[in-house]
Structure formats: structure tokens, C-alpha cells
Amino acid sequence: MIAKLTGILDSVGDDWLIVDVAGVGYLVHSSSRTLSGLPSRGEAVQMHVETVVREDAITLFGFAEVAERNMFRLLTSVQGVGAKVALAILSVLSPTDLQNAIAAQDKTAVARAKGVGPKVATRIVNELKDKVTGLVFQPKGVQMSAAGGAQAPASSGAIEDAISALVNLGYKPVEAHGAVAKAASNLGEGADVGALVPAALKELSSL
Structure with a gap:
């Protein structure tokens, strides 16, 4: 399993980037939040990666922060929430804001993401409320470092x-x-x- 990639930023699309590692280009899907913080093409980049293996494909999802990757894992553990929906949520809510929204049972905040209806938002906050309380609470406005530290x-x-x-x-x-x-x-x-x-x-x- 690939857990982290360090290389050169080759190219960027609407929801993906390619990281060149020693001449091998890795296609990585990411949230718009992560993509907006990338360096210029040709510069060094490091991504925390979640590798999803299915019968017909191996897909990489990359994040600038460990916290964002961890929230991606939590979101995709909810029934009916796939990688695309998880990335959409993380594109509009930072890991801290999402954690706070789940803890506060704020379905409206989660439903702001494209493709997330009221039923899915309700399922997310209900199923993850006990899991986010096991994380270190971060007040709104806390910035996460690239290493995942607050x-x-x-x-x-x-x-x-x-x-x-x-x-x-x-x-x-x-x-x-x-x-x-x-x-x-x-x-x-x-x-x-x-x-x-x-x-x-x-x-x-x-x-």
C-alpha cells in the first residue's frame, strides 16, 4: 500500500494531480482544498495517501494534511459515502470544521457539499458522532500543519x-x-x- 508520495508536481486537474517520483507519474485524486494549496508545477510536493484497492482498479487519494486523510477514512466508513462524496465534503469543510460539525450534529454544514443530501448528511453526523469525540478537539480556526500537528x-x-x-x-x-x-x-x-x-x-x- 502507498501511504505517502514525495516527488515533483507534474500536472494538476480539477480533482487530481500527478506526482512524478523518480520518473514514475502517480495519478492522485484530491479535494479542492488540497489542490488549492499545491506549489507550482515542477516544484517538490508531498502527499499523504489513502490507497483504495478494488477488483478493477487501484486508486490513490492524496491529502496535504494527515488530519484530512483521517477524516476521509472516517467519511468513507459510512454506508453510502464513497470517495467522491468524501472529497466533496472535504472540499468545503476543513478537517477541523467537519469534526466540529459532526460533534455539534450540524447536518446543514455537511449538506453544503455537492452531492450530499439531507439523508446522507444525517447519516454522517449520526454514525460518526462517537468516533470524532475520540479525536483531539480543535476549536474553529485552528490551522493544521503539513505534518498533521495542530x-x-x-x-x-x-x-x-x-x-x-x-x-x-x-x-x-x-x-x-x-x-x-x-x-x-x-x-x-x-x-x-x-x-x-x-x-x-x-x-x-x-x-
Whole structure:
């Protein structure tokens, strides 16, 4: 299995690129988010790759971030969500925004992607809500490095503390995660625990 490609950017299309590795060109399908961040043709490029093997084809899907590749894997684990739909979602939502949307059960945000109807969006947020809570929560606005590490603002610790506080109050992790995701989005990344917890409790009370 190919997990990573490092080479020269040969050419780029609407949803693909070709990476030249020692004279061999690899066709890699990508989201528009990844494609928009590529260097110029002829320059060095590195892609984190998901290899999909079927009876009639071996297809490579490439991502600039490990986080995006991981979200691609989660999306394609949902019944009825293929690679094309997963790339469409990742083209309109960053890994952080998608994680937050799933945690907050925001079907509308997921349905913004081309080809994603209300039923598919509902299935995605329902089936993945428990899985994204196992990931490290990232407040809206966090930038992911090419190596997949988060460059988190100062409020990330407050967000984790707020989630922990709600869990200690008896709420389920997925409920706490979703409520804090909404609160953090509304208050902004500078919010502290004192602001996040009451706002999250308000979100929970409205459910």
C-alpha cells in the first residue's frame, strides 16, 4: 500500500494531480482544498495517501494534511459515502470544521457539499458522532500543519477543560463535545472556561 508520495508536481486537474517520483507519474485524486494549496508545477510536493484497492482498479487519494486523510477514512466508513462524496465534503469543510460539525450534529454544514443530501448528511453526523469525540478537539480556526500537528490558539486548553467539566457534571462525552463545539464557535477562540461552560450548558438545555 502507498501511504505517502514525495516527488515533483507534474500536472494538476480539477480533482487530481500527478506526482512524478523518480520518473514514475502517480495519478492522485484530491479535494479542492488540497489542490488549492499545491506549489507550482515542477516544484517538490508531498502527499499523504489513502490507497483504495478494488477488483478493477487501484486508486490513490492524496491529502496535504494527515488530519484530512483521517477524516476521509472516517467519511468513507459510512454506508453510502464513497470517495467522491468524501472529497466533496472535504472540499468545503476543513478537517477541523467537519469534526466540529459532526460533534455539534450540524447536518446543514455537511449538506453544503455537492452531492450530499439531507439523508446522507444525517447519516454522517449520526454514525460518526462517537468516533470524532475520540479525536483531539480543535476549536474553529485552528490551522493544521503539513505534518498533521495542530497549531492551537491559547483557548484550546480552555475548550478541553470545558468538555471535562461537563463530563464531570454527568453529561456524555459526545454531548459535552457537541455543546462546547457550538459554544466555541459562537464565542470565538478567545473564550475562557468561565464563558464556555455556561454557554455549553445553555446549548444542552435547548436540546
